Amino acid sequence: MADINIAKAPPASAVLPFYATGSLAFCALCLLLFLSPASLTTHYFNPHLLAIVHTAALGWGTMIIFGAAHQLLPVICQEDLFSPGMATFSWYTLTSGAFLLIWSFWNMWVGWIMITGGSLVILSAIMYLINVLCTSRICKKYTLQKLFLVTSGCWLLFTTIAGLLLAINLAFPFFSKNHLDILKLHAHAGLAGWFLQLITGVSSKLVPMFLLGKSSKEQLLKYAYALQNAGMALFLLDGYFMGVGNRVIIYIILVLTGSICWILYLYDAYKHRVRKKTDTQMKHTFISMICLVCSFALLPLVYYFPDSHQWALLYGTLLFMGWVTGIILGKTFKTLPFIVWNGHYKNLSGKIKVPLPKQLYNEGLIVWQFRLYIAALILLSAGVITRNLFVIRIALGIWLAVAAVYIYNVLKILMHKTTVPQ
Amino acid sequence: MQINGQTKISDIIKANKAGIDAIVGVAKPLERLKNPILRKVMASRVTLTEAAKMGGCKVQHLADALAPLGFVFEDTGAPGQAVKQRPVWLENVSGWDITFFDVRPVIENGADPLKEILHRFKEVDEGKIFCIINSFVPTPLIHLLEQEKAEDSFVDQATDTAFYTYFLKKKKANAVAVGPHRDKKIIMDDEPAFQAICANYADGKRKEIDVRHLEMPGPMETILAELEILPDNMALFVHHKRVPLYLLEEISDRNIEVHIRQIGEGNVKMLLFKPPK
Numbered sequence: 001m002a003d004i005n006i007a008k009a010p011p012a013s014a015v016l017p018f019y020a021t022g023s024l025a026f027c028a029l030c031l032l033l034f035l036s037p038a039s040l041t042t043h044y045f046n047p048h049l050l051a052i053v054h055t056a057a058l059g060w061g062t063m064i065i066f067g068a069a070h071q072l073l074p075v076i077c078q079e080d081l082f083s084p085g086m087a088t089f090s091w092y093t094l095t096s097g098a099f100l101l102i103w104s105f106w107n108m109w110v111g112w113i114m115i116t117g118g119s120l121v122i123l124s125a126i127m128y129l130i131n132v133l134c135t136s137r138i139c140k141k142y143t144l145q146k147l148f149l150v151t152s153g154c155w156l157l158f159t160t161i162a163g164l165l166l167a168i169n170l171a172f173p174f175f176s177k178n179h180l181d182i183l184k185l186h187a188h189a190g191l192a193g194w195f196l197q198l199i200t201g202v203s204s205k206l207v208p209m210f211l212l213g214k215s216s217k218e219q220l221l222k223y224a225y226a227l228q229n230a231g232m233a234l235f236l237l238d239g240y241f242m243g244v245g246n247r248v249i250i251y252i253i254l255v256l257t258g259s260i261c262w263i264l265y266l267y268d269a270y271k272h273r274v275r276k277k278t279d280t281q282m283k284h285t286f287i288s289m290i291c292l293v294c295s296f297a298l299l300p301l302v303y304y305f306p307d308s309h310q311w312a313l314l315y316g317t318l319l320f321m322g323w324v325t326g327i328i329l330g331k332t333f334k335t336l337p338f339i340v341w342n343g344h345y346k347n348l349s350g351k352i353k354v355p356l357p358k359q360l361y362n363e364g365l366i367v368w369q370f371r372l373y374i375a376a377l378i379l380l381s382a383g384v385i386t387r388n389l390f391v392i393r394i395a396l397g398i399w400l401a402v403a404a405v406y407i408y409n410v411l412k413i414l415m416h417k418t419t420v421p422q
Numbered sequence: 423m424q425i426n427g428q429t430k431i432s433d434i435i436k437a438n439k440a441g442i443d444a445i446v447g448v449a450k451p452l453e454r455l456k457n458p459i460l461r462k463v464m465a466s467r468v469t470l471t472e473a474a475k476m477g478g479c480k481v482q483h484l485a486d487a488l489a490p491l492g493f494v495f496e497d498t499g500a501p502g503q504a505v506k507q508r509p510v511w512l513e514n515v516s517g518w519d520i521t522f523f524d525v526r527p528v529i530e531n532g533a534d535p536l537k538e539i540l541h542r543f544k545e546v547d548e549g550k551i552f553c554i555i556n557s558f559v560p561t562p563l564i565h566l567l568e569q570e571k572a573e574d575s576f577v578d579q580a581t582d583t584a585f586y587t588y589f590l591k592k593k594k595a596n597a598v599a600v601g602p603h604r605d606k607k608i609i610m611d612d613e614p615a616f617q618a619i620c621a622n623y624a625d626g627k628r629k630e631i632d633v634r635h636l637e638m639p640g641p642m643e644t645i646l647a648e649l650e651i652l653p654d655n656m657a658l659f660v661h662h663k664r665v666p667l668y669l670l671e672e673i674s675d676r677n678i679e680v681h682i683r684q685i686g687e688g689n690v691k692m693l694l695f696k697p698p699k
Binding site for chain 1: 607608609610611612613615638639642643646665667668670671672674683684687
């Protein structure tokens with residue numbers, strides 16, 4: 001007999017500020033890109049692009065993930081959130097830290113502002129990790145999904161520490177190694193350690209839940225975990241001690257194989273699903289997965305043609321604007337309306353007709369968001385490959401439209417007033 | 423066996439397998455009945471009269487062919503299908519506004535088009551028209567769609583082998599209502615209201631399930647499965663841990679009324695039923 005432990009939903013202050021800030025950061029991201037299209041045509045190590053990438057990774061990706069994780073941890077772990085206070089506190093540190101960091105990158109102010117920003121971000125990663133560890137109680141009740149969540153939290157902490165060291169190194173050089181090599185390790189700890197493993201863990205729990213499809217091939221997830229982590233750890237050790245060299249292909253293959261195992265697991269759940277309707281939110285996820293696969297395919301080009309910056313830029317574009325953004329654009333409307341609905345309607349009673357969560361936002365606009373997102377992504381990729389500033393500008397204009405549509409709906413949900421018809 | 427114009431081919435075959443050869447022998451177009459897959463699809467859907475039309479012969483010819491096998495034909499005359507006037511909703515409609523689906527190739531290939539028909543009909547906008555082109559009148563389909571999904575239907579025989587069956591898709595019951603609370607029947611009740619509605623479905627008329635011990639998505643799967651088999655006049659009473667929002671969205675396009683009573687944290691009772699007409 002399964003236990004009937006009921007996890008309470010965390011207070012709104014542990015979740016909603018992250019969504020609000022994250023969606024604003026997405027607008028800021030599109031705006032910064034629009035203001036600096038030329039940064040997508042030169043070497044990736046340039047002030048504007050550093051600011052843009054950190055807006056995407058911290059302000060947008062990590063911010064929304066924190067909010068969603070605080071909401072979903074109790075669902076996945078069947079336990080109350082360990083500390084809502086820490087969750088709220090991590091919002092303050094992440095928001096202020098990301099802001100300082102982005103601002104100082106944009107102006108290339110190396111020094112204490114950048115270092116303070118980095119430190120604040122580390123603080124929020126620590127809070128988050130403690131919350132994940134203590135809510136999951138992974139030592140007492142182990143599941144593979146919890147393991148992914150905890151491990152990805154550790155990778156986030158590692159990434160932010162490496163990032164802080166890089167920021168210090170910019171102001172007070174102390175590395176004996178090449179700064180750009182360490183930057184590669186930092187970036188990939190963030191991408192393949194934090195984002196990839198978090199998304200693997202959460203999606204392997206939520207996608208079967210949304211689709212009502214079970215997969216019995218849990219073994220695939222074990223392989224995914226082992227391969228992704230082995231690939232990442234070896235890449236970091238080898239990259240740090242020997243420098244990033246030809247063996248990188250081995251590590252790419254390891255992480256790639258791990259990711260394929262995970263995608264096969266999701267596909268198996270999809271094949272056995274009960275819900276046959278595929279909604280627009282799910283379609284977002286599908287496109288984002290294609291972006292992930294494409295970026296893997298690009299890695300050899302990035303490695304063997306380091307002088308053609310566009311491959312590295314396209315790689316980053318696909319990962320941040322395609323993969324991470326795609327998932328969030330869709331999943332926002334699979335989580336946020338439900339959270340807000342619970343806040344407004346759960347405790348009402350007295351013969352009251354209530355709306356559905358999907359009626360808290362404009363469903364038609366989601367379809368447009370999806371179309372614009374695909375158009376923007378394709379045009380931006382084309383512009384980056386051909387280094388055509390004109391195409392990049394048009395693409396970034398469409399990205400602004402995507403951001404406008406997205407934030408309109410997010411704000412509509414957040415500002416929803418309880419409507420009770422007479 | 424007594425047969426008439428309305429007797430299904432499948433009934434004849436069931437009574438005597440030799441009936442197939444007898445029917446097939448009458449007219450060449452009927453030869454497709456020899457193919458077991460086609461027969462499976464068509465025989466249960468086609469009456470003797472319709473078979474005669476398909477074969478381009480008279481019902482009497484078929485009756486004569488079947489007589490040696492012991493089938494006694496009773497001429498009941500026309501099956502009461504007075505020529506129906508072309509309905510108003512089909513007047514002044516341009517072809518662009520109609521979704522056509524020619525199922526003849528599907529049937530010729532031995533497949534059953536029903537699933538695809540239902541799928542395509544689902545895609546058609548409310549109040550719009552869907553047209554099936556078939557080599558016979560798809561009577562069971564008309565009954566099926568008119569039960570719930572279609573407002574009205576009309577059959578137009580273009581040629582001997584082409585029947586155009588038009589369906590007018592129903593608009594949602596209360597789409598006329600305005601405001602954010604149209605088309606849904608989700609009601610958060612207080613205790614007296616919930617008791618009152620439950621009283622309508624006393625013990626014999628409701629099925630009770632407890633999904634509190636199930637891990638997600640178990641509760642939703644269980645409830646959806648129960649709703650599938652729930653008779654129209656019965657209600658489903660559910661003990662749940664929380665208000666199941668994903669379930670409510672999933673069933674929002676079905677005609678199901680949901681009453682929710684949140685007794686406390688982790689204790690929710692629900693009553694789901696099809697509202698009486």
